[in-house]
Amino acid sequence: MTIFYFTSTGNSLAVAKRIGGNLISIPQIISDLKPEYKDDAIGVVFPVYGFFIPKMARRFLAETKLSANYTFAIGTYGNMPGACMRNVQKYALDHGNRIDYAESLLMVDNYLPNFEIADQIAKLPKKNPEENLKRIIADIEAQKKLEATASLLWRLFTSAIAAAEKAWAKDTQAQSYILNKDCVSCGICAKICPAGNISVTDKVQFGSNCEWCLGCVHLCPKNAIHLKNEKSAERWRNPEVSLKEIIAANNRI
Ligand SMILES: Cc1cc2nc3c(=O)[nH]c(=O)nc-3n(C[C@H](O)[C@H](O)[C@H](O)COP(=O)(O)O)c2cc1C
Incomplete structure (x- = not known):
């Protein structure tokens, strides 16, 4: 089995690790994709962003x-996943890729403009991630098929969010980040950026190709990178994933 994954703060990598198999980080192959990847089973694990x-x-x-x-x-x-998984199945099929089983897993929300990490951690047990992941793993082992569904309301809401994506994307530029005096130009932010969008010489510079994954904000060892509109200064890295693993997954420099 091969799993292709994208992660910023480790949730998706923790899930990929638990499912097992040959794990391949999408940022590591995206600029040199093969026309085809073959295995008996292939999975894709990623975070939901803006219901997609x-x-x-x-x-x-x-x-x-x-x-x-x-x-x-x-x-x-x-x-809230919105109609994400339904739309992923449809999007993949539109591009010639069949997805037999599509499921979402509720974890810590790392979207700092809307959520406080301390509050998210406190709420984690109620989200039952462990039990839900065990069910997903059992489903995958049994090669269960699952067509994701979403109510009409969710589908309409998700389409509206998708239509607003261009406006949303303007937040993802360099001016969204505030670098404080604690920055020591260690370069970790550049190494954990899946888009290779950060350069560090004597100071940190953000380019214009941001994925808006917030990895640099969450994983800075000095907590020196902030968002103008973040709810609080606490940060998240999934405890089952090390900083070293995220660097290995995302480093593009
Ligand atoms: C830009 C952005 C958009 C997000 N949008 C959603 C969303 O629409 N719905 C949701 O439930 N969570 C959303 N999240 C939260 C992430 O999907 C969630 O925390 C995910 O598990 C992070 O995975 P990772 O640790 O592998 O990066 C968003 C996070 C980011 C950074």
């Missing part, structure tokens, strides 16, 4: 062929 999937995971699903007897997609999310 990260731009890079979208590109991956659109620009390569996944050839397997069984395929699955798991979206990790923090509060």
